[in-house]
Amino acid sequence: MLEARGITKRFGGLVAVRQADLTANPGEIVALIGPNGAGKTTCFAMLSGFLKPDEGSVHFAGADITGLKPHAICARGMVRTFQIVKPFAHLSVRENIAVGAHARIADRAAALDQAASIAGRVGMSHMLDQQASALTVAGRKRLELARALATEPKLLLLDEVMAGLNASEISGIVEHIKAIRDGGVTIVLIEHVMQAVMSLSDRAYVLNNGAVIATGTPNEIATDPAVIEAYLGHGAAARLATGGVHA
Amino acid sequence: MKKNSTFWLFFAVLVVAALAAPLAIASTFWIDFLTLTLFLAVLGQGWNILGGYGGQFSFGHAVFFGTGAYLQVILQAKLGFNPWAAIPFAILGGIVIGAFTGFLSFRYGLRGSYFALITLAFAEAFRVLATSADAITDGGQGIYITLNQDPTKALATLQFGAGNGYYYCAVIITVISLLIAFWIENSRFGAQLVAIREDEDAAEAIGVNAFKVKMQAICLSGAITAFGGVFYAQKFLFMDPNIAYGPVKSVEMLVMPIIGGMGTIFGPLVGSFFLHTLGEVSKHAAHELVGDRPGLDLIVYGIALVLILALLPNGLVGLIRRLFRREVSRA
Ligand SMILES: Nc1ncnc2c1ncn2[C@@H]1O[C@H](COP(=O)(O)OP(=O)(O)OP(=O)(O)O)[C@@H](O)[C@H]1O
Ligand SMILES: [Mg+2]
Numbered sequence: 001m002l003e004a005r006g007i008t009k010r011f012g013g014l015v016a017v018r019q020a021d022l023t024a025n026p027g028e029i030v031a032l033i034g035p036n037g038a039g040k041t042t043c044f045a046m047l048s049g050f051l052k053p054d055e056g057s058v059h060f061a062g063a064d065i066t067g068l069k070p071h072a073i074c075a076r077g078m079v080r081t082f083q084i085v086k087p088f089a090h091l092s093v094r095e096n097i098a099v100g101a102h103a104r105i106a107d108r109a110a111a112l113d114q115a116a117s118i119a120g121r122v123g124m125s126h127m128l129d130q131q132a133s134a135l136t137v138a139g140r141k142r143l144e145l146a147r148a149l150a151t152e153p154k155l156l157l158l159d160e161v162m163a164g165l166n167a168s169e170i171s172g173i174v175e176h177i178k179a180i181r182d183g184g185v186t187i188v189l190i191e192h193v194m195q196a197v198m199s200l201s202d203r204a205y206v207l208n209n210g211a212v213i214a215t216g217t218p219n220e221i222a223t224d225p226a227v228i229e230a231y232l233g234h235g236a237a238a239r240l241a242t243g244g245v246h247a
Numbered sequence: 248m249k250k251n252s253t254f255w256l257f258f259a260v261l262v263v264a265a266l267a268a269p270l271a272i273a274s275t276f277w278i279d280f281l282t283l284t285l286f287l288a289v290l291g292q293g294w295n296i297l298g299g300y301g302g303q304f305s306f307g308h309a310v311f312f313g314t315g316a317y318l319q320v321i322l323q324a325k326l327g328f329n330p331w332a333a334i335p336f337a338i339l340g341g342i343v344i345g346a347f348t349g350f351l352s353f354r355y356g357l358r359g360s361y362f363a364l365i366t367l368a369f370a371e372a373f374r375v376l377a378t379s380a381d382a383i384t385d386g387g388q389g390i391y392i393t394l395n396q397d398p399t400k401a402l403a404t405l406q407f408g409a410g411n412g413y414y415y416c417a418v419i420i421t422v423i424s425l426l427i428a429f430w431i432e433n434s435r436f437g438a439q440l441v442a443i444r445e446d447e448d449a450a451e452a453i454g455v456n457a458f459k460v461k462m463q464a465i466c467l468s469g470a471i472t473a474f475g476g477v478f479y480a481q482k483f484l485f486m487d488p489n490i491a492y493g494p495v496k497s498v499e500m501l502v503m504p505i506i507g508g509m510g511t512i513f514g515p516l517v518g519s520f521f522l523h524t525l526g527e528v529s530k531h532a533a534h535e536l537v538g539d540r541p542g543l544d545l546i547v548y549g550i551a552l553v554l555i556l557a558l559l560p561n562g563l564v565g566l567i568r569r570l571f572r573r574e575v576s577r578a
Contacts, residue, residue: 048452050448050451050452069451069456070448070451070452071451071452071454071455071456071457072456074452074453074454075454079452079453079454080452081452082448082449082452086446086448086449087445087446087449088441088442088445088446088449088450089445089446090445091441091442091445095438098438099438099439099442099450099453099455100453100454102435102438102439102454102455103453103454103455105435106435107435108433108434108435108438111435111438147449147453148452148453150453151453151454
């Protein structure tokens, strides 16, 4: 359903993403993990049309979408959320979500109704008339999710929707994400919360210094020496294997 | 939908009051005062569509006003157009200039102060152009519409002399501009425009074609503002480069909605009423206290603007809403 081939992005001398191959099949939840600055958000920006890859191509739902504008990619059914949340601060939760609903629905009243029903799917029904600027971090993350969901995507790109949430909020949002997948939406998520990655994802990619260094099921990834080195430093895998890690 | 019934209530009261006002007000001075207040509210609404709802602050909206006004005068004076026939071309002129400025700015991603500067530059360029294009505009001396002195032809020539005709015209264009703002607040186009103001990237991500929506907004804004120019041309039967494209109109147009409440239906109207009343009162007070001091009303404008910006981020409409809510919650 989604296939990125050899996408590369340079910022001046820095290669933020290097020759990355990523795929997502219909109905999957795919995790994209890696240390800070690995290039995960930059990957999302290239997939969703915010950045044009310097090299490589992005195919979605059978068509080459490289270089299309974000709104056009959204119209084709792929939508991203932002790691640094971007609520429409002066609008209510309902109005925020309705903007997403307008991607498919022209009528204002119908879009507002749709917004209310989407809010229900992510547990925001009781906040519909709150101003977005008054939301907590957890509320804003949910709003990002709800707005994206309102565009009726085939594929959702979720950038750290659990960052900054407490344990009960995380398990809440994990349930919502499962339900969204069960509703037929393919999901690619960037996440630092490993418990969530392990419980949610069918497959994972590990990005380090802009390159994909490993891919497989969450369990395969967790025992991959290259991945352990990326997270814990050079030589860590060997020390772990001999039981020599103390600090 | 409670919000909408409040609108219709205010709207109905306003229309009735506006239509009845000439029965209660005999003084031509005050009718003229109301006429200019409404006229500037329309220009303010033109700015409000793009600046208030869309968050694209133009410092050169005179470019639309002046183009509408000039076309209205030139088509009659030079090409013998009937004033009614000139109106669509004048409005079209506003749209074309809007599309042109918008394309150059938005295509290249100019936002914020860059957009403000490019609109300012456009207005200035047109002022110079209007001054030097002697053959078309009669240059710096200005250009006139032939005065009609036959009262039976008032409607045909859109010249109403001393009666209340201009006032009623001002009411009509105000009503049209309010209805357009109401439509903005209740349409997909308006929702997308406001989303762009709040966060353009977030809007684009969830399917808003920001370039297209901003282009539509600047064309609509240009059309309304040019329509205001048509009114001005018919009322004063004269246009010159400074009135058309000078910074005074550009500033007035943005001050009304900022003081009244940006991105609200009634903001420009409330702001215009407030500022004109304030201007009149201060003119009279100054006259009593220190004698004639031209420009004093502008100083008062400035002070009011600073105070309201500092104290009322949502303008007078925001203040009224807050007071209203407090009353409701107390009751
Ligand atoms: N617009 C930009 N201009 C210049 N450098 C950038 C830009 N965006 C990202 N970078 C750099 O590219 C690298 C990858 O950044 P990116 O945001 O993709 O990382 P990430 O994996 O999402 O990290 P995190 O887990 O902290 O969110 C970083 O070194 C970052 O500083
Ligand atoms: Mg990131």
